[in-house]
Amino acid sequence: MSLALLIDFGSTFTKIQAIDLAAEEIVAYAQSCTTVETDIMVGLREALDLLPPKIRNSTFSCKLSSSSAAGGLAMVTIGLIPELSAEAARRAALGAGAKVIRVYSFRLSSRELQELEALKPDILLLAGGTDGGNSEVILENAKKLAQSQVRCPIVIAGNKVAADEVNDLLSFSGKTTLVTDNVMPEVNGLNVEPARAMIRKVFIERIIEAKGLKKAEEFVEGILMPTPTAVLSAAQLLSQGTASERGLGDLVVVDIGGATTDVHSIGLGNPVQAGVVCKGLPEPMAKRTVEGDLGIRYNANFILKLCGQERILKNARFSHPDLLQKLQSLSRSVETLPRSEEDLDLDFALAASAAQSAMERHAGTIETLWGPQGQYYVQHGKDLTNIGHLIGTGGIFIHHSQAGEILRKTLFSLQEPFSLRPRDPAIYTDARYCLFAIGLLADRYPEQACRIARKYLKKWN
């Protein structure tokens, strides 16, 4: 038996998967509350104690982990034009698994700088200008940052012509800097991978310690990535396959958590209908969006605020007359698990509403324009209508008997024909909560990881 132990220090729960790599089987799963405020090891030990003794006392061939504890990876991004380099920087940070807490564009004002200092992000991503393009703004922003109280590492990913000077300005004033390739080397040209890789490097080398997670490395080999990156990497592995395992092709993963709802899509998302023209910044092949305000525990209240009572109740079977009180209580006691039929129904309605909103925001849209020769269609974002596979992951997909139905609620609808959501995909749920573990294994054991992921997906249609 060659056992791998995969751990996720989540915002609410610390989860452990024990996987037998030789038999390609999940052998045990356990979870306990994350205890980052006191000592991260307490929650981990509690979860380990829940594993069967035979597993717990085994020798593991690898112990890898991801983390979204202590607020996840909070990033601020800065670019020049909101729709261009600032958007490219935001996408790079999202793809690196970050929670983007603010995006700034143009020259930073003193008010913005004060706000940025108060936000105390974990990493700052500084972009602006195409290669050979505008360098004044990124230089001026670097000067302002150099004189600021900002203490976090700064990843520089803007105009290459200005990069050295930006780096000098910041590093001479004592800031920690890392230079990488421009996130937008040319107008409407996206290059997010180098910045993503650099952010991950900073995460491993600096952020883990800064967040009080270093202690966990006494037990695990390393906290390799933020949790969303692990899920995105599993999605990529499932979609693209390996040398010997055929991938599933284009797919979407919806990850419903207690605090956020993430959507990951793998695919180009080009128009599937004739006569449609794409506009705007190109989409990354592996795209992640995160709705920080849509989570079925911490942010249960916000789901009501954002989606409205009507949508929630439309997704429910019960009438939930005390909806507001219930949601307030859920967001206060985030570890609550549903007990009654009514609780399960409310969880379903919240998850479906969050997933619907998150999918609407992730999928591309069609805009209709009228010209002298008639109607034209312009696509913004990815066309996901022909996506073949839709996968749900997150606690609710393990326990809920109607889990597949949650995903069905996110599909294309004739009432909103210009929202390019998946039309008729095969629907699966991550019924054993193993996608994060697959993402962690993907680099070292891609073949096994790919087969295990496929084996444990539960198909609903």
Add this chain to the structure above:
Amino acid sequence: MSSTPANKTVVLGVLGVDAHVVGNKIMAHALESAGFKVANIGIFSSQEDFIRAAIESAADAILVASLCGHGEMECRGFRDKCMEAGIGGIQLVVGGNLVVGKQQWEDVERRFLEMGFNRVYPPGVSPKKVVEDLKRDLNCSSESGARSSG
């Protein structure tokens, strides 16, 4: 540093609800062959799309094509928006089928010059002429910077 097309960036695109893409590709090819760095934002581009691309790429000129006949309406306020966005002095060039009906070219040209465009081209203008004018207007030396057009 001597000015050559190689260190000049131009933003090129087709303005408004206009799907005429062939001329756009030909013009991009002509400019690139002459050595210019081209940020081609393509068809269905708004004034704001041109301006954003020009700021981000620190462009020296914006070349606007309008072929659907609505040029006069679509181009109005372009210079004003450039001024508002901090690139008021940029070279603005427009060409294509700018208006419909039989109109005197001199009148059409005057109206677009009054709007703040530096150069206005009639239908059927040779890309070569546009390139040569641009080199002159941007003070490029003509002998250097040219790339082989294959």
